[in-house]
Amino acid sequence: MTSCRTEPQQAARTREAGHEPVNEYEREPVPEHARLGLKNYIGQFTGEHVAGTELMIGPLFLAAGVSAFDFIAGLLTGNLLAVLSWTFFTAPIATRARLTLYYQLEKICGRKLVTLYNTANGVMFTVLAGAMMTVSATALGVYFKFAMPELSDTLPTGIGWVAAVLATGALFSMVAAFGYRFVSRFANLAAPWMVLMFLAFGIIGLREMGLTRVSDFWNTATQTIWTGGAPQAGKLKFTFWHVMFFAWFCNLAWHIGMADLSVLRFARKPWYGLTSAAGMYVGHFMAWIAASLLYAVQLKQDPGNTAVLPGPLAYRACGIAGLLCVLAAGWTTANPTLYRAGLAFQSLKPGSSRFKITLIVGLAASVTAMFPIVTMRLLDFVALWGMILMPMGAVIFIDFWVLPRLGMGSNFAEVTGRSFNWAAGLAWALSVAACLWMVLSGRAQIYFVSLPGWFLTCLLYLALSGLQQRRHAAPAAKGAA
Amino acid sequence: MKTIAKIISFIALASAVALPLAFFADRLPLASVQSGLLAATILWFASAPFWMETRR
Numbered sequence: 001m002t003s004c005r006t007e008p009q010q011a012a013r014t015r016e017a018g019h020e021p022v023n024e025y026e027r028e029p030v031p032e033h034a035r036l037g038l039k040n041y042i043g044q045f046t047g048e049h050v051a052g053t054e055l056m057i058g059p060l061f062l063a064a065g066v067s068a069f070d071f072i073a074g075l076l077t078g079n080l081l082a083v084l085s086w087t088f089f090t091a092p093i094a095t096r097a098r099l100t101l102y103y104q105l106e107k108i109c110g111r112k113l114v115t116l117y118n119t120a121n122g123v124m125f126t127v128l129a130g131a132m133m134t135v136s137a138t139a140l141g142v143y144f145k146f147a148m149p150e151l152s153d154t155l156p157t158g159i160g161w162v163a164a165v166l167a168t169g170a171l172f173s174m175v176a177a178f179g180y181r182f183v184s185r186f187a188n189l190a191a192p193w194m195v196l197m198f199l200a201f202g203i204i205g206l207r208e209m210g211l212t213r214v215s216d217f218w219n220t221a222t223q224t225i226w227t228g229g230a231p232q233a234g235k236l237k238f239t240f241w242h243v244m245f246f247a248w249f250c251n252l253a254w255h256i257g258m259a260d261l262s263v264l265r266f267a268r269k270p271w272y273g274l275t276s277a278a279g280m281y282v283g284h285f286m287a288w289i290a291a292s293l294l295y296a297v298q299l300k301q302d303p304g305n306t307a308v309l310p311g312p313l314a315y316r317a318c319g320i321a322g323l324l325c326v327l328a329a330g331w332t333t334a335n336p337t338l339y340r341a342g343l344a345f346q347s348l349k350p351g352s353s354r355f356k357i358t359l360i361v362g363l364a365a366s367v368t369a370m371f372p373i374v375t376m377r378l379l380d381f382v383a384l385w386g387m388i389l390m391p392m393g394a395v396i397f398i399d400f401w402v403l404p405r406l407g408m409g410s411n412f413a414e415v416t417g418r419s420f421n422w423a424a425g426l427a428w429a430l431s432v433a434a435c436l437w438m439v440l441s442g443r444a445q446i447y448f449v450s451l452p453g454w455f456l457t458c459l460l461y462l463a464l465s466g467l468q469q470r471r472h473a474a475p476a477a478k479g480a481a
Numbered sequence: 482m483k484t485i486a487k488i489i490s491f492i493a494l495a496s497a498v499a500l501p502l503a504f505f506a507d508r509l510p511l512a513s514v515q516s517g518l519l520a521a522t523i524l525w526f527a528s529a530p531f532w533m534e535t536r537r
Contacts, residue, residue, distance in 0.1 A: 189533060193525045196497040200518060203501035204511070212507070319515025321522045 058291025067228025078247025173362020
């Protein structure tokens, strides 16, 4: 996963942190002189995709009974598809329009629909921040020895757990409300160390699993680590396709969903989208494999202990440094996530106190963090997030590339001065409803449903735009006559 | 000062890789690796702020 971005975070962050006013080009294309080079993107993608949630996601693959081939081949393929999505979906639009997602959406959908999108984004950010609090709270459990949740737990496991989560949540929320700048700098400082700590988890995990020679890796991987057996109780069995689609769609909202327009609009060249490979293959390949290995070691030492708890997992491998890594990974990613959730909700009522909103969001995230169901089903939550936000990416894609080629107008809301483009709104709502129906009725699993959902949104937006623009043109033509 | 800090940071990061590799090669027990990783962590956070640009 990632610590992600929402709107209009960049400029607000700069203002609220008390920096010199810096033009973030929120409502204009990024000019030539403000564009960024390749190195910036490699660093940014790598830093953002080694997050606290990687420590949860890796073990959950193993809990789903994945085999070595399905896991590694699935990750290689899925991450490649994610990189290609950034390169061929997001970057070409970002480097042509050079607008933030927010502004691009506002031009197409209108202010009110964008507000609705931000609300959905804010809710998702809040839940994700809760998952990161959970990750960090498990580090406290190593020392305070309170009962921590099992893989199948859905409710808080006791007063110790609740107290640890609330303490973590209160600390994270206060820091997010007060000191975004400090933690953002700390996150950048910690990034190289954190990447190497994940590598250390992997190397130690491999040795603990009995690997003594690199040449024996595949044998150990297939026979001892990812054996492809039955999944843990209550978990779905994962195949190559599950892993591939999860790796591809885990950041669906960012690439195909176009949230990274805001980031890649600064790129000098569209092919800088390829730098997402640094984040994918370090964070969503190496880190997931390493975290998965830690869980394999736990199952080897105590097959009855199926709990996925990053704190104990990391402590067993790397001692106190491992615990610090869990705390830092959770903290540095929960902080911007809370901050961005606050910004998303603040956009509903411009002028309201971001400080207060961030604290309220932090409280809500802490409450969700108490319930382990969210974290223990993180794979489902991430897939759900992508499914809900992806349709807006499809709307932008069609509006930017297809409508002008069919003789229709782009940026309908801006051209007509409307605050709600019902064609986009309806395409979004119908697509999400159809995807949910497919999942709830058992016709498709949540990991796969976003692909047909994308095509459905495209078709719906095309058809509804045709209808809308014809209806809009008719009175205009009548008036002109 | 910056150069010394950079060297210390580099040693810290190199240790974070070398120590687990030493464990993998059966050259170091896990307890020593864990202590070494903690030392590397402290060294990194003590030295990197002197030279690393963290404002993005």
